[in-house]
Amino acid sequence: MVTAADVLDASDQARPTIDTIPLTVRVRRFNPEVSEDSWWDEWTVRCDPLERLVEVLHQIKWHHDGTLSFRRSCAHGVCGSDAMLINGRNQLACKVLAQDVAPRVTIEPIRGLSVLKDLIVDMEPFMDGYRSILPYLINDSGEPEKERRQSPEDRHRYDDTTKCILCAACTTSCPVFWGDEGYVGPAAIVNAHRFIFDSRDEAGRERMKILSEKTGVFRCRTTFNCTDACPRGIEVTKAIQEVKRAILFERF
Amino acid sequence: MATTTSPRPAAPPDAREAALGRGRPIGGFELWTWVFMRISGLLLLVLAVGHTLIMHLPAGGVDRINFGFVAVRWQSPFWRTWDWMLLMLALLHGINGLRTITLDYVRPPGWRFAITMAFYVIGFTLMVLGTVIVVTFDPTRWGPIG
Numbered sequence: 001m002v003t004a005a006d007v008l009d010a011s012d013q014a015r016p017t018i019d020t021i022p023l024t025v026r027v028r029r030f031n032p033e034v035s036e037d038s039w040w041d042e043w044t045v046r047c048d049p050l051e052r053l054v055e056v057l058h059q060i061k062w063h064h065d066g067t068l069s070f071r072r073s074c075a076h077g078v079c080g081s082d083a084m085l086i087n088g089r090n091q092l093a094c095k096v097l098a099q100d101v102a103p104r105v106t107i108e109p110i111r112g113l114s115v116l117k118d119l120i121v122d123m124e125p126f127m128d129g130y131r132s133i134l135p136y137l138i139n140d141s142g143e144p145e146k147e148r149r150q151s152p153e154d155r156h157r158y159d160d161t162t163k164c165i166l167c168a169a170c171t172t173s174c175p176v177f178w179g180d181e182g183y184v185g186p187a188a189i190v191n192a193h194r195f196i197f198d199s200r201d202e203a204g205r206e207r208m209k210i211l212s213e214k215t216g217v218f219r220c221r222t223t224f225n226c227t228d229a230c231p232r233g234i235e236v237t238k239a240i241q242e243v244k245r246a247i248l249f250e251r252f
Numbered sequence: 253m254a255t256t257t258s259p260r261p262a263a264p265p266d267a268r269e270a271a272l273g274r275g276r277p278i279g280g281f282e283l284w285t286w287v288f289m290r291i292s293g294l295l296l297l298v299l300a301v302g303h304t305l306i307m308h309l310p311a312g313g314v315d316r317i318n319f320g321f322v323a324v325r326w327q328s329p330f331w332r333t334w335d336w337m338l339l340m341l342a343l344l345h346g347i348n349g350l351r352t353i354t355l356d357y358v359r360p361p362g363w364r365f366a367i368t369m370a371f372y373v374i375g376f377t378l379m380v381l382g383t384v385i386v387v388t389f390d391p392t393r394w395g396p397i398g
Contacts, residue, residue: 179356208278218282
């Protein structure tokens with residue numbers, strides 16, 4: 001008879017041994033109930049080189065310091081919850097491998113938004129910018145009998161900007177946004193682009209009006225930080241330039 | 253075939269237009285200053301580089317420039333126009349650059365307004381002074397040339 005213990009033994013034998021590596025994780029901590037200032041904490045853990053940084057953070061939170069706070073939901077690069085400033089670059093903690101940063105990694109909260117605790121920032125100013133550009137399909141021509149059809153070419157026009165997961169990596173890498181939270185930021189413009197260039201949408205002009213205000217696209221200085229930061233590989237600066245051009249040629 | 257859904261009536265246009273602010277124009281000041289910065293940048297490239305090549309690089313450089321040199325040069329409306337355009341575009345381009353830097357980095361609204369206004373006043377004053385000189389300069393009123 002095969003017992004549960006036998007099964008466990010067998011699986012233990014089948015499991016390849018993992019050569020773990022040491023990784024020193026330096027995290028900028030903040031807790032307004034403890035101190036007005038931020039401070040640095042450092043842990044050295046052993047992990048699988050193919051482990052993702054979000055799992056290393058879990059390891060720290062679950063086994064070393066339960067007070068460490070960070071956001072994550074899907075942990076697979078889709079939900080956009082765990083954007084962090086990792087070694088000075090905005091990245092998703094779930095898309096960085098331990099071996100890419102070993103032996104040492106520095107993690108800070110994304111910049112330009114108020115830190116609530118540790119790596120958790122107040123996303124409201126970011127979401128305000130997003131909401132301001134009417135990020136939903138507007139079509140008042142009446143409901144069609146079936147779906148709203150679109151040619152592959154028309155769909156392709158805005159394909160790149162459909163990939164946004166609202167992680168805020170682009171917006172919080174933008175020096176204009178650091179200086180002025182009122183600027184709608186790259187992510188909001190990307191999502192405006194997604195509807196402005198959608199042939200089924202009818203409110204492109206309203207979005208262009210919103211984006212031609214002082215807080216809109218013309219604040220962009222084309223530093224390309226956003227394009228470098230995007231974990232989805234969206235050509236963010238290109239999308240912003242396309243919106244600027246659309247506004248310009250709308251006038252002529 | 254029985255129709256189970258009828259077309260959804262469109263929202264009343266007045267309410268929607270008000271909600272979406274249809275009255276506001278597309279573009280406006282920010283668009284035009286953005287366009288101006290690009291066009292003036294290109295013009296300044298020609299005007300300023302040309303100015304440097306003509307005035308600063310030939311033998312003698314700036315040392316040969318004196319009252320007489322200017323008096324002779326400014327007998328031509330072409331050079332007066334060139335210099336006036338260089339001054340106007342450089343001032344407008346520069347002041348607008350300072351305006352956007354202020355907008356980016358000065359957060360208190362009062363300071364932002366005060367600093368922007370200071371730049372406007374300085375820019376306007378220099379533009380007026382420069383224009384007065386370019387238009388009214390008459391070497392004969394200053395005695396013999398040389």
